[in-house]
Amino acid sequence: MNLVIIGSNRKDSNTLKAVKKHCSIDNYEIVDLLDYEIGHFSYEKTYSPDDGFMKIAEKMKDADHIVFATPVYWYAMSG
Numbered sequence: 001m002n003l004v005i006i007g008s009n010r011k012d013s014n015t016l017k018a019v020k021k022h023c024s025i026d027n028y029e030i031v032d033l034l035d036y037e038i039g040h041f042s043y044e045k046t047y048s049p050d051d052g053f054m055k056i057a058e059k060m061k062d063a064d065h066i067v068f069a070t071p072v073y074w075y076a077m078s079g
Contacts, residue, residue, distance in 0.1 A: 001029060001062060001063055001064060002023075002027050002028045002029070002063060002064055002065040002066075002067070003028065003029050003031060003059055003060060003063035003065070003066045003067070004019050004023060004028045004029070004030045004031065004066075004067045004069055005031045005033065005056070005060075005066065005067070005068050005069065006019065006030060006031065006032045006033060006034075006069050006070075007033050007068065007069065007070040007071075007077075007078050008032075008034075008069075008070065008071050008078070009034075009071075009078075011032070011034060013071065014071065015069050015070060015071045016030075016032075016069070018069070019067070019069045023067065028067070029059065029063075031056055031059060033056075035052075036052025036053075036055065036056060037050055037051060037052055038051060038052050038053050038056075039051045039053070
């Protein structure tokens with residue numbers, strides 16, 4: 001399985017359009033970070049059961065290839 005992680009602020013972003021144009025979507029699962037609630041990092045590992053981080057991490061662990069797709073703002077990737 002291949003994975004694309006979209007880090008855009010908009011659901012119908014130019015970043016997503018570029019991914020769909022350049023990646024064979026049949027071979028990639030798209031993970032849009034807007035679809036997940038991700039809390040702050042905790043050294044005590046006290047995560048909410050609704051936190052999406054572990055769900056995404058599992059997908060990443062199982063992926064053969066990972067593409068990070070992010071828009072560029074002021075010549076830098078988004079955080």
